[in-house]
Amino acid sequence: xxxxxxxxxxxxxxxxxxxxxxxxxxxxxxxxxxxxxxxxxxxxxxxxxxxxxxxxxxxxxxxxxxxxxxxxxxxxxxxxxxxxxxxxxxxxxxxxxxxxxxxxxxxxxxxxxxxxxxxxxxxxxxxxxxxxxxxxxxxxxxxxxxxxxxxxxxxxxxxxxxxxxxxxxxxxxxxxxxxxxxxxxxxxxxxxxxxxxxxxxxxxxxxxxxxxxxxxxxxxxxxxxxxxxxxxxxxxxxxxxxxxxxxxxxxxxxxxxxxxxxxxxxxxxxxxxxxxxxxxxxxxxxxxxxxxxxxxxxxxxxxxxxxxxxxxxxxxxxxxxxxxxxxxxxxxxxxxxxxxxxxxxxxxxxxxxxxxxxxxxxxxxxxxxxxxxxxxxxxxxxxxxxxxxxxxxxxxxxxxxxxxxxxxxxxxxxxxxxxxxxxxxxxxxxxxxxxxxxxxxxxxxxxxxxxxxxxxxxxxxxxxxxxxxxxxxxxxxxxxxxxxxxxx
Numbered sequence: 001x002x003x004x005x006x007x008x009x010x011x012x013x014x015x016x017x018x019x020x021x022x023x024x025x026x027x028x029x030x031x032x033x034x035x036x037x038x039x040x041x042x043x044x045x046x047x048x049x050x051x052x053x054x055x056x057x058x059x060x061x062x063x064x065x066x067x068x069x070x071x072x073x074x075x076x077x078x079x080x081x082x083x084x085x086x087x088x089x090x091x092x093x094x095x096x097x098x099x100x101x102x103x104x105x106x107x108x109x110x111x112x113x114x115x116x117x118x119x120x121x122x123x124x125x126x127x128x129x130x131x132x133x134x135x136x137x138x139x140x141x142x143x144x145x146x147x148x149x150x151x152x153x154x155x156x157x158x159x160x161x162x163x164x165x166x167x168x169x170x171x172x173x174x175x176x177x178x179x180x181x182x183x184x185x186x187x188x189x190x191x192x193x194x195x196x197x198x199x200x201x202x203x204x205x206x207x208x209x210x211x212x213x214x215x216x217x218x219x220x221x222x223x224x225x226x227x228x229x230x231x232x233x234x235x236x237x238x239x240x241x242x243x244x245x246x247x248x249x250x251x252x253x254x255x256x257x258x259x260x261x262x263x264x265x266x267x268x269x270x271x272x273x274x275x276x277x278x279x280x281x282x283x284x285x286x287x288x289x290x291x292x293x294x295x296x297x298x299x300x301x302x303x304x305x306x307x308x309x310x311x312x313x314x315x316x317x318x319x320x321x322x323x324x325x326x327x328x329x330x331x332x333x334x335x336x337x338x339x340x341x342x343x344x345x346x347x348x349x350x351x352x353x354x355x356x357x358x359x360x361x362x363x364x365x366x367x368x369x370x371x372x373x374x375x376x377x378x379x380x381x382x383x384x385x386x387x388x389x390x391x392x393x394x395x396x397x398x399x400x401x402x403x404x405x406x407x408x409x410x411x412x413x414x415x416x417x418x419x420x421x422x423x424x425x426x427x428x429x430x431x432x433x434x435x436x437x438x439x440x441x442x443x444x445x446x447x448x449x450x451x452x453x454x455x456x457x458x459x460x461x462x463x464x465x466x467x468x469x470x471x472x473x474x475x476x477x478x479x480x481x482x483x484x485x486x487x488x
Contacts, residue, residue, distance in 0.1 A: 007046035010037050014047060018056045018067050027057065027065040102424055108447055109456055110426040112251070112399065113314045115447040118370060120363055123354060124313060131349035140345065144337050146173025146321070147348040153355050154307065154321040163296035170325050172333055175343050176318040177281060177308035178204055179336075184304060184322065185212040185242070187335045188275055194238035198226060200402070200431035200440070202251040202279065205244050209433075214242075216433035221250065225257030228264035235272040242275055247294045249282035252431050252442045254375075254398020262294055269302045275328070276303045284312035285371060286364025287397040301326040309351055312364070319343060319351045371399060374445040374453070381454050385461035400444035402428070406464065411439045414463055421459035 014027070028036070033044045048065055051057040058068045102108075108115075145151060151171040158166045174180040181204065189195060191213025197205065199218030209216050217238045219230045231243065245265075247257040257265070269276050278294045284307075295305040301324065308320035322332060354360060378401060382389055390404040405411060411427040418425055428440025443460075445453060 005046075006039055007043050007050065010039070010043065010047040011050040013037075014051060015054075015056065018051060021067045023067050023069040025067040027067070029064065102419065105422060106419065107423050107452060107456065109444050109453075110424045110442070111444060111447065112311060113447075114312065114399070115314070117449065118367060118374075118446040119314050120367070123357065123360065123363060124316065124350070127350045127353035127357065130353040131346060142342050142345040142348060144342055145333060146171065146343060147345070147352060149352045150319075150348050150355070151321070153352065154323060157355075158293060158296060158305070158323060161292040161296045163292070164299060166323060166325075170323050170329060172322045172329070172336060173343050173348060174320045174322055174336065175340060176310045177279065177306050177320045178208065179340060180306045180308075180320050180322045181205055181208040181244075181277070181279075182212065183332060183336045183339060184277055184306075185209050185214055186339075187331050188304075188328070189214050189242055193242075194240035195242040195244060196231065196234045196238065196240045197244045197433040198246065198250065199433055199437070200252055200428065201244070201433060202246065202281075203430040205279065206430070206433050209244070218433040220437075221253060221255075223255065225250075225255070225261040226265065228261065228268050231265060232268045232272070235268070235274055240274065241272070242277060243269060244277045244279065245294075246279045246281065248280060248290050249285070249287065249397035249399075250395075251281070251398070252400060252402040252428070252440075254395020254400065254402070256289075256291055256397055257294075259291070262291070262297060266294070266298055266302065270300055274302070278303050278305045280305055280307050281311045282397055282399070283307050284309060284364055285397070285399075286361065286366075286368040287371075288365070288368060289396050295323060301328065304328065304332075309354075312367075313354070317347060317350065317354075319347050370449075371446055374449055375401070377449075378443065378445045378453050378457065381457040385457050386464055388464060389460075399446040400426075400442050403441050403443065405439040405441060409439060409464065411441050414441060414460070417463040418456075418460055421462070423456045423459055425456075425460070 010033075014033075018027070027033075027048075030041055030044050030048075033047075034041055037044070048057060048059070052059060052065075056068055056070075057065050059065050113119075148168060150173055151168040154171045154173075155166040155168050158164075174183065185195065185208055189212065193214055194217045195209050195214045196217050196219060197209070198221045200221065201218075206216055215238075217234050217240060219226055219234050225247065226245070234240065235243075243265075247262060247265075249256060265276070268274075276294065276298075280293050282290070283293070293305055293307075295303040303324075305323040306320060307323070309317050310320065324332065375395070375398075379391075382391070382401070382403075388406040390406075391401060395401070405414060411429065415425055415427045426442040426444075428438075428442060429436050431440070431442070443456070448456075
């Protein structure tokens, strides 16, 4: 074995020092290194020369030796192997992004969450402060099914509606309605199975069903809700054992099922031994004309009820509850425990304080008046500026208008043109579980009020050719961005 020289040993030791230092760092003087390594200046100079030759150190005449700026290491990454290891891609729907990148300033009229005066920020702040009084409980691992007080509240809330009675053991707390949908679909159906849905319906449910490998089958939405005969036919022809529905405040139309439809739909589900997934997302908006939950009229355990606080309180409070009875509850519990374990105990504490507050329901009733006022204002503005738009129905309990475009217009094009004016509205295609039935758009009215909505309507009317684009977007100083001014 060849014996290494002293200069090589010192160079290796200094190399570790250099590699750990920042570029531009000055190395110790030769005299200092001579003392440290107890060797001659010539040996130190030979060691430094090796580092210079390796490109790690540069010598500056009269200034000393410095760590050299190292070029970035270029690593060639090859990901092509993944194509052979991944399964075949399925027809998975992508849920519309809740926070897409829009040019500034853009006013969001395409989202489901409330904002501004429609969001009870004081209530959330008060509940957050109260929840900190029980910090030890918020730090402990919560029960898998959720906070016992919260589950009891959800159960008693349904019991007070009349009809069937519910217990805390019937309730499982989840991280928002989207997780609830994902767990239910994976629990009650196998990949390849069909799931019946209203057409149109909530895009998140379509995405969750397809992500679980299910095949959505749409039945047309009517003014009264659905046609029970169509539901029966869909069950029989597709073999589905699941029906996802929004009997109250249907998204995107805002309508609710008529009483005779509710009883007939339950009878069809019972006849076909099928489950009804009731998405009761708008329960906490306090709509006075909203019928009681469908699960309250179900005596056979066919309905699985989802109630979410996120829809009324915004994305900060990702808490929802799944209520069901019978063996299906245990099945949902098992799947959910594997997928997500437990919900944040702190968020559950906030939800308990919020729902137990004596003024919670009073606030929701007041908010429902604000929502109805905003809806009426938008309807009036559309009647004045955009008469050619066809509204689906007078949605009593929604948070947005579902509008059919005049013949010859494509929803994606209209949405893009309105965005250039500074407003984001939603195209209708993602709301259809199967092929879209026409060109639709959705405009939400629980994010902005007053002149902003008025000018958004005028911007839409300008795109449809009804009038000229307003020169100023709102009295708050928002103007069309530069791209729009160049075009118009």
